[in-house]
Every structure is written in C-alpha cells, then in structure tokens.
Amino acid sequence: MGKIMKYEFRSMFRLFLPMWLGILALSLVNRFTVKLQFGDEPVLNFLTGLTMFLYVVGILAVVIVAFIFVILRFYRGVLRDEGYLTMTLPVSVDAVVWGKALAGWILMVLTTVVCIASGAVLLLTSEAIEVLQLSWDRLLELIGSTTPTLIVVQVVLSALLSTLYNILFLYLAMAIGHLARKHRVGASVLAYVVMSTVLSTLYNTFLTPVILNFMMGYGFDRMTNQEIVAMISNGLWIYLAIVVVTCAVFYVPTRIILDKKLNLE
Numbered sequence: 001m002g003k004i005m006k007y008e009f010r011s012m013f014r015l016f017l018p019m020w021l022g023i024l025a026l027s028l029v030n031r032f033t034v035k036l037q038f039g040d041e042p043v044l045n046f047l048t049g050l051t052m053f054l055y056v057v058g059i060l061a062v063v064i065v066a067f068i069f070v071i072l073r074f075y076r077g078v079l080r081d082e083g084y085l086t087m088t089l090p091v092s093v094d095a096v097v098w099g100k101a102l103a104g105w106i107l108m109v110l111t112t113v114v115c116i117a118s119g120a121v122l123l124l125t126s127e128a129i130e131v132l133q134l135s136w137d138r139l140l141e142l143i144g145s146t147t148p149t150l151i152v153v154q155v156v157l158s159a160l161l162s163t164l165y166n167i168l169f170l171y172l173a174m175a176i177g178h179l180a181r182k183h184r185v186g187a188s189v190l191a192y193v194v195m196s197t198v199l200s201t202l203y204n205t206f207l208t209p210v211i212l213n214f215m216m217g218y219g220f221d222r223m224t225n226q227e228i229v230a231m232i233s234n235g236l237w238i239y240l241a242i243v244v245v246t247c248a249v250f251y252v253p254t255r256i257i258l259d260k261k262l263n264l265e
Contacts, residue, residue: 003089004091004095004096004099008100008103016062016065016110016111020114023062023118024118024121027117029051030055034122059118070108073104078100079184093258097255097258105164109160109163150233151233151236161243164247165250168247172250173191175258176191177190178257178263179257179261
C-alpha cells in the first residue's frame, strides 16, 4: 500500500500544492484589501472585487478539481490501460484499493483544511476570536465541560468517515460499471445513480423513521440541556457505526470485482 500511496502523493502534490498556496495567498491579499475604503476610486474598487472573485472561484475550483482527481486516479490507474502497471505491482488488491482510497481521502481532507484555513485568514480577527471563546465558555457552563468536546470530536469523525464513504461509493460504482462490455463510463454513472436512489430510499423508509421515533420518545420538554446533548452524542455514535458498516459493504464487492472480474482489454 505504501508504494501505491507514494505514487498517488507524487501526482497529487505536483498538482495541488500550487493551488493550495494560491488559495492561501488570495485569502491573505483579500484580508487587507477588504479593509480598504477607496471611496470613488473605481480602479481600486475593481481590483478589490476582482481579488475576492478570484478567491471564491479558486475555492470552488480546488474542491471540484480534487473530486475529479480522486475519480480519475482510480479509473485510469485501475480500470484503464494504466491498470496493467498498477495490477502487476507486487502488492495485493487490498493495497491497491486502500492505497488509492486513503490518498484520495487525504487529498479531500487537506483541501478542506486549506479552504477552512483560508477562510480563517480572511475573516478571523482578535474580536471574532474573543467572541468565539466567550461563546464556547458559555456553552460549557450550560451543558458541562466534557460533552461539547466529545460532540466536536464526533462531528469531525463523522465528516472524515463520510469523506471515505463517498470515495468508496464512487469506487464501487466504477467497478460495477467496469463489468459492462461497452460504454463503461455511462454504466458507472448509471450504477452511481441507481445505488444513490436505492440507498436514499432505504434511509428514508427505514432509518429516518427509527431515528425520529427514537428522538421523539425522549420527551424534549422534560429533558435538561445535558440530557439533550447526551442524546445527540448517542445519535452521532449510531451514525458513525452505520457509516463504518456501509464503508465495508462498499469495499467488499469492489475488491471482488477487481480481483475476479477485472478486464482491461
């Protein structure tokens, strides 16, 4: 798996490091330009608006490109001609799938971190930091000192695992599409749409009612703040368990297809 990830990182950083640095540079420039009051100076006002526009477009572009990059690295590196090289490396199918999945996951996480950091550079001031600190202290006073921190950890874990969930879901759709003799890209898109519809139906039909009944049974009007937060925390644990199980469900057929049904002709 280490060899696979090394190749992925080499390609990833060559493309995205300049983009990440560009986003951070634009946020730094905008931090100073948005504070300037140019009055009736149309040229300077235009430049200020232009740098903000470039920053917003840059954020959207780096997220979209990262998403496309994850798809293409798996499709070209495993299911297309490059797959001959990838699958002849002295590594297992598990190493190939997890190497690419973890590299893609790291790319999405780093891209998200860069976007958040750029937003912090642009927006956070000493006053804003002070307000955030006071709000956090007030929250701790209301519901206790441990549970809010636990929920923050759970939310972060949920975001991280959801990213991996989406990557493995894409891999499964592409693997299923590869089973078609012709029009494999179209078959992959169709597999993605069908699986998304089925999962959405299952969640809305079975999971959502169970969660709602579970929550309504608590009786919010009689619950303390601590009890409500504890209920939310329990719900997040359930969500994390579901995501982990679903990731395994996505991974197993992907591995079987790549191991038994891979056809690069």
